[in-house]
Amino acid sequence: MRDESRPIPDVPGSNRTGRFRFWLAEQRWEWSDEVAALHGYAPGTVTPTTELLLEHKHPDDRAEVADTLAQVVSTGLPFSSHHRLVDTTGAVRHVLVVGDQMRDDSGAVIGTEGFYIDVTDTVDEERRDTIEEAVPEIVAARALIEQAKGALMTVYGISADQAFRVLRWRSQVTNTKLRDLSEALMPAVTELGGADTPTRARFDHLLLTVHERDGTAAGHRP
Template structure:
């Protein structure tokens, strides 16, 4: 496994009780000590960047209404006033009968920082990645497109899942690429937008 710093944490949300549970890592991401606060929807929204708060509120309303899985990329501001870019991924939480009782998932801090710990992680990953570089790049590209994040952020997401699932990075990438291939392509609206981009991108200014 690649030794990266812990920038992820878990959460659970019970629909009937409107009750949140944060891991210590998620509390710390918001600037709180373990057990210092009881997370609520009001508290959660209060930490969202003002420009992102409405979109997150809409996502939460959709989750409460439908119980559907979700993902959200937005900014939060911790108690010290520091801004973090986060990716929040939630899946359905089911009871013994298969009924949806809530959502459970992870916060992933994808703030663009290349400190010494991050560089150490990259250096440690490179030797084992050479043979599988193409697959890892393909998996990284899929994560970038789906979540609208940078290459570095996508790589961090893959490393996170590698650690959480105790799966070698190259194996995780291979499985992800194979599974994405079974999607059958994007939805019509997305394909239409990409069609236009493919046919006009040559007219864009040089980067």
């Protein structure tokens, strides 16, 4: 039989990776200090059990992990699982758990042993990459919508909220995405050639004198 007093060796070079063992007959777990730390425990302060292990699984992943453990117990076959655990502080960590057969000196399968890898940083990086890829498109769409709102506000003399409601109404009625509607509207507004001469004259005067209005001129700033 294996020497059960022998400590579980850890994978060198990373405190985000640790080893575990599980004896089938005894339903007994061993965690390295790194695996205990992943769950939020100081070294030597916890005795792992199947119940405790499942308690730390994210509620949305718990049933799947329980099924995997049941298969390991019944078959003793190797397994792998990518899931979330919740440590003692409530922090959610993404982990990859890989287990292989543990055999005695006669070759009989007596349990499973393997390792945990904390892949939270990798998942976060992938999320950030996805967000960063989407941000330019989001910003561009927002700019188009703001331009369309500005055009409606100027032409109809309405507020920003009212202009947005008009755009949203046309988007729903025509079954056209708000961005696409705004993108089509702005070139069409330009093609109109601007306002008529009296309106332009009034706007010219406003543009040249707006700084003199109350609260706008430098001398009136608080």
